[in-house]
Amino acid sequence: MNVAAGFQSLYGAAPDGVWAAPGRVNLIGEYTDFNDGFVLPLALPHTAVAAVARRDDGVLRLHSADVDGGVVQLDADTLEPLSGGGWAAYPAGVVWALREAGHPVTGADVHLSSTVPTGAGLSSSAALEVVTALALNDLFGLGLSRPELARLAQRAENAFVGVPCGIMDQMASACAMEGHALHLDTRDLSYRQVPFDPAAEGLTLLVVDTRVKHALGDGAYAERRAGCEAGARALGVRTLREIDAAHLPEALARLDDETVRRYVRHVVSDNARVERVVALLDAGDPRAVGPLLTEGHASLRDDLRVSCPELDLVVGAANAAGALGARMTGGGFGGSAVVLVGADRAEKVAAAVEKAFAAAGHTAPGVFPAVPSAGAHRL
Numbered sequence: 308m309n310v311a312a313g314f315q316s317l318y319g320a321a322p323d324g325v326w327a328a329p330g331r332v333n334l335i336g337e338y339t340d341f342n343d344g345f346v347l348p349l350a351l352p353h354t355a356v357a358a359v360a361r362r363d364d365g366v367l368r369l370h371s372a373d374v375d376g377g378v379v380q381l382d383a384d385t386l387e388p389l390s391g392g393g394w395a396a397y398p399a400g401v402v403w404a405l406r407e408a409g410h411p412v413t414g415a416d417v418h419l420s421s422t423v424p425t426g427a428g429l430s431s432s433a434a435l436e437v438v439t440a441l442a443l444n445d446l447f448g449l450g451l452s453r454p455e456l457a458r459l460a461q462r463a464e465n466a467f468v469g470v471p472c473g474i475m476d477q478m479a480s481a482c483a484m485e486g487h488a489l490h491l492d493t494r495d496l497s498y499r500q501v502p503f504d505p506a507a508e509g510l511t512l513l514v515v516d517t518r519v520k521h522a523l524g525d526g527a528y529a530e531r532r533a534g535c536e537a538g539a540r541a542l543g544v545r546t547l548r549e550i551d552a553a554h555l556p557e558a559l560a561r562l563d564d565e566t567v568r569r570y571v572r573h574v575v576s577d578n579a580r581v582e583r584v585v586a587l588l589d590a591g592d593p594r595a596v597g598p599l600l601t602e603g604h605a606s607l608r609d610d611l612r613v614s615c616p617e618l619d620l621v622v623g624a625a626n627a628a629g630a631l632g633a634r635m636t637g638g639g640f641g642g643s644a645v646v647l648v649g650a651d652r653a654e655k656v657a658a659a660v661e662k663a664f665a666a667a668g669h670t671a672p673g674v675f676p677a678v679p680s681a682g683a684h685r686l
């Protein structure tokens with residue numbers, strides 16, 4: 308059943324409108340967004356779709372077609388961070404963040420469904436937040452910009468759901484454009500659409516969902532974040548963004564702590580890799596991006612140490628089978644990898660990765676091509 312029809316049969320009336328917001332995959336620039344750095348995500352064709360009707364009586368009703376359990380009913384006036392628990396905290400957190408910022412959101416009926424795989428590092432959570440934020444922005448005439456909506460969605464996830472994510476996911480979902488990657492400066496949220504259309508260049512960008520999530524990842528994000536902040540303090544800068552890659556050797560020489568040194572080397576070098584990839588895409592040479600992806604993976608594996616055997620296996624097997632390059636994407640410790648490959652070799656590379664997983668006794672991975680797609684929009 309489509310989402311509007313689902314709304315109608317659930318709530319007994321038609322919605323005021325239907326909105327969509329995509330998941331994302333990050334081409335390069337990992338663990339840079341909390342260091343004021345650069346990232347280069349693209350939106351996936353997979354979207355969260357929400358049918359929404361405005362209410363003016365303070366009632367917030369939330370329903371997901373993809374989750375067992377009925378309608379979650381909340382009072383928009385008394386939402387409390389971390390109170391709801393479960394999936395409803397994502398859309399409820401957006402209502403809370405909008406109201407906290409002084410926007411008069413007086414309730415809504417929401418019915419949603421999503422094709423973004425959950426927990427695969429493809430930001431099903433941001434898709435849920437951004438689709439809710441965009442719908443409420445339209446229905447209540449709030450007039451907020453896409454970056455403002457992304458900020459509020461991030462605040463919902465940080466302060467209401469309790470996940471300390473950066474700003475990349477929400478910005479990608481809110482601002483990405485078909486046939487482009489989003490070159491985002493997370494310091495001021497300025498961005499530029501960089502043409503990137505793999506199919507038109509005879510290339511395929513595969514997403515490989517390892518289908519694993521290691522518990523190790525739970526505290527690791529906060530630990531990496533703290534390590535980067537310690538590095539910035541030791542170097543006398545506000546954030547690691549301020550360290551230019553050309554001055555990395557001097558900066559590293561000033562750091563006593565071996566762990567902090569590795570983290571700094573990753574962040575500064577990955578920021579520089581984003582700029583190099585953007586330059587290659589602008590120059591019309593996307594094939595040359597491949598080796599930078601693999602270099603970025605080595606940095607995440609060896610310096611930041613956020614990879615895992617399954618992700619390393621994807622990168623190793625894909626490159627051995629003739630990919631142009633590959634890297635883990637997202638937070639790591641499982642989740643997904645991206646593989647850039649000539650379109651004529653894509654099937655061979657996908658088969659090689661699947662074979663390597665079977666030989667290692669891992670669950671079969673999910674493999675699909677990432678087609679750079681539109682950011683959030685009203686349907």
Ligand code: ADP
Binds near residue numbers: 371397420426435
């Ligand atoms: P990711 O964002 O990488 O997919 P997260 O753990 O950040 O993983 O977010 C996944 C969570 O988002 C799910 O556990 C669920 O609470 C919520 N979610 C995502 N998609 C849906 C959906 N279609 N319906 C209900 N909840 C969803």
Ligand code: MG
Binds near residue numbers: 431433
């Ligand atoms: Mg998420």
